Amino acid sequence: MSIIKTDFVEIEIQQQTDPDRATHWCTIIKVQPEVKPGVMAGALEIKNIIMTDYDPIVRYTKDLGDKIIENPQYGLSEKEELHRQMRRKEFQNENN
Known part of the structure; x- marks a missing residue:
């Protein structure tokens, strides 16, 4: 990297x-x-x-120094975020 x-x-x-x-x-x-x-x-x-x-998964996060959080202000709507999480789970299930 x-x-x-x-x-x-x-x-x-x-x-x-x-x-x-x-x-x-x-x-x-x-x-x-x-x-x-x-x-x-x-x-x-x-x-x-x-x-x-x-499908690529695009995430917007924010580094607070002690933790990293999702940053929906620049990213996905709540509905899109739920869809992203669902796709990620499907991908993980297919590859396990």
Whole structure:
């Protein structure tokens, strides 16, 4: 695992529709590299590509120093959160 400090991060979750696709979902994590000679200002660099057939689960959390909590202000509605938890349980059951 790498820890990257950057001014800008973009997370793209892309549904794959080609019949010959490798997986159903492709998650691309991009960062803005430090501007230096040879690096165009505003350029994005792909750091990771994660592929899966399971629906990606997106969580928004908040670090309070002594614990990490869900942060619904930036994330999912209560209904969406319940659906996310249900999908996670289904995934865990399928893989046990």
